[in-house]
Amino acid sequence: MTASALTRPGERERVSTKLSEIDWRLVALLCVIAGTGTAMLYSIAGGHWQPWAANHLIRFGGLLTVMLALSLVHLKWWFRAAYPIYGVLLLLVLMIEFTPLGYTAGGARNWLNLGFTRIQPAEFMKIGLVLALARWYHKHSAQEARWSWKLLFPAGMIGVPFLLVAKQPDLGSAMIIGLTGAVVMFLAGLSWRIIAACAAAVVAVVPPFVMFVMHDYQRNRVLTFLDPASDPSGTGYNIIQSKIALGAGGLLGKGYGLGSQSQLEFLPERHTDFIFSTVSEEFGFLGSFTMLGCYIAVILIALRIASLSHSHFGRIAAAGMTAYFALFVMINGAMVMGLAPVVGVPMPLLSYGGSSMMTVMFGFALVMATRVHRYAELPKGEGLF
Known part of the structure; x- marks a missing residue:
C-alpha cells in the first residue's frame, strides 16, 4: 500500500483499507501473551476457569x-482529545484526594468509588500523560524540546499527577508515571545535561526520601529488597518465595499445573504481581525466556511503528506508549527476581487485573492508530501552551 493510496479521500475512509493496514503480527503477539496468562490463571486455580481465567479471557x-475499533480512529482525533483526556483524568485523581468518593484498598486510597463500579484513575493517567506530552511536543521545536523555560509545562504535566498518586500512597503507579514522562521527554530530545542533573538529584534525594518520607511498610519493602533474609517470614517472604519458584523450574520446568509454589499457595499474589514466577516454575528457563521474547518482539514492532509516523505527535505518542509497556515488563521482571523492591506492578496482559489490561490495550490502540494513519500530517498551530 503506497502513501498516495492511503491519502486519497475515498480510500482513507474505507474500513477494509484501514483494517489491512493494522499490524497483525503485533495483534497476534498480544493474543499469545494474554492467552498464556489465561492458561496460567487456569493452572493456578487448580484447573478451574473461576475465579480468574474466564474473566481474564473474556476481558481480553x-x-x-475495542483496540481494533479505536485503531481506525484518525490520528487527528487522538490529537484533539489529548488535553481534554489528560484534564479529565487529572480531575478524577483529585477527586480521590478531596471528595468522599475516594476508596481505600490495600492500604492506599487510590480507587474512585462511583457506586456502580470502582476505577483506578492512576492507571489511565499514564495514557493521558503520554497523549498530553505528545501534543505539547508536536507544536514545539527541537531546540525547545532540548532546553527551554517552556519545558516547565511538560515537567508540570508529569509532576502534578506524580505527586498526587505518590500521596495516596501508590508508589508503583507514581513511579510508572514519573518514568514514562521522563522517557517521553528523553525521546523528544531533552538535553543530556538536564538528564544528568536530574539523575544526580534523584540519587541524592532517594536516601532521605526512604528514611523520612516513606511510610513504614514502604520503607520495609526497600530494606527487605536489600536483605530479604533479614525477615524471611515477614516482609522478605514474597521475594524469597518468588526466587524459590524461579529456581525450582530449572531448564524445562516442572510441567503445566505442577508448580508446587503456586499450587500449594506458598507464592503470594501468584495471579497478579508474581505470575511470571509461576511461568518459570512450570515451564522453566526456556518458557520464561520465550515469554520475554514475546514482550521484546512487541516492543520492537511498536517502536518501528512509531518511527514510521509522518507526524511528530504520532511518533512521540506511539513511542511513549511503548515505553510505558516496556517499563511494566522491566519493573515486574526485576521485582520477581529480587532485583527491585516489590511495588505492585503487574506483568502486562499476563497478570490478572482489569485496570492494567484496559490501559495496555488502549495504549496499543493508539500505537495501531499511528500505524494505520502513519501518513497523516497534523497542523503545528493547534494546541495550548
Whole structure:
C-alpha cells in the first residue's frame, strides 16, 4: 500500500483499507501473551476457569475488539482529545484526594468509588500523560524540546499527577508515571545535561526520601529488597518465595499445573504481581525466556511503528506508549527476581487485573492508530501552551 493510496479521500475512509493496514503480527503477539496468562490463571486455580481465567479471557476479547475499533480512529482525533483526556483524568485523581468518593484498598486510597463500579484513575493517567506530552511536543521545536523555560509545562504535566498518586500512597503507579514522562521527554530530545542533573538529584534525594518520607511498610519493602533474609517470614517472604519458584523450574520446568509454589499457595499474589514466577516454575528457563521474547518482539514492532509516523505527535505518542509497556515488563521482571523492591506492578496482559489490561490495550490502540494513519500530517498551530 503506497502513501498516495492511503491519502486519497475515498480510500482513507474505507474500513477494509484501514483494517489491512493494522499490524497483525503485533495483534497476534498480544493474543499469545494474554492467552498464556489465561492458561496460567487456569493452572493456578487448580484447573478451574473461576475465579480468574474466564474473566481474564473474556476481558481480553472485549478489549481486543475495542483496540481494533479505536485503531481506525484518525490520528487527528487522538490529537484533539489529548488535553481534554489528560484534564479529565487529572480531575478524577483529585477527586480521590478531596471528595468522599475516594476508596481505600490495600492500604492506599487510590480507587474512585462511583457506586456502580470502582476505577483506578492512576492507571489511565499514564495514557493521558503520554497523549498530553505528545501534543505539547508536536507544536514545539527541537531546540525547545532540548532546553527551554517552556519545558516547565511538560515537567508540570508529569509532576502534578506524580505527586498526587505518590500521596495516596501508590508508589508503583507514581513511579510508572514519573518514568514514562521522563522517557517521553528523553525521546523528544531533552538535553543530556538536564538528564544528568536530574539523575544526580534523584540519587541524592532517594536516601532521605526512604528514611523520612516513606511510610513504614514502604520503607520495609526497600530494606527487605536489600536483605530479604533479614525477615524471611515477614516482609522478605514474597521475594524469597518468588526466587524459590524461579529456581525450582530449572531448564524445562516442572510441567503445566505442577508448580508446587503456586499450587500449594506458598507464592503470594501468584495471579497478579508474581505470575511470571509461576511461568518459570512450570515451564522453566526456556518458557520464561520465550515469554520475554514475546514482550521484546512487541516492543520492537511498536517502536518501528512509531518511527514510521509522518507526524511528530504520532511518533512521540506511539513511542511513549511503548515505553510505558516496556517499563511494566522491566519493573515486574526485576521485582520477581529480587532485583527491585516489590511495588505492585503487574506483568502486562499476563497478570490478572482489569485496570492494567484496559490501559495496555488502549495504549496499543493508539500505537495501531499511528500505524494505520502513519501518513497523516497534523497542523503545528493547534494546541495550548
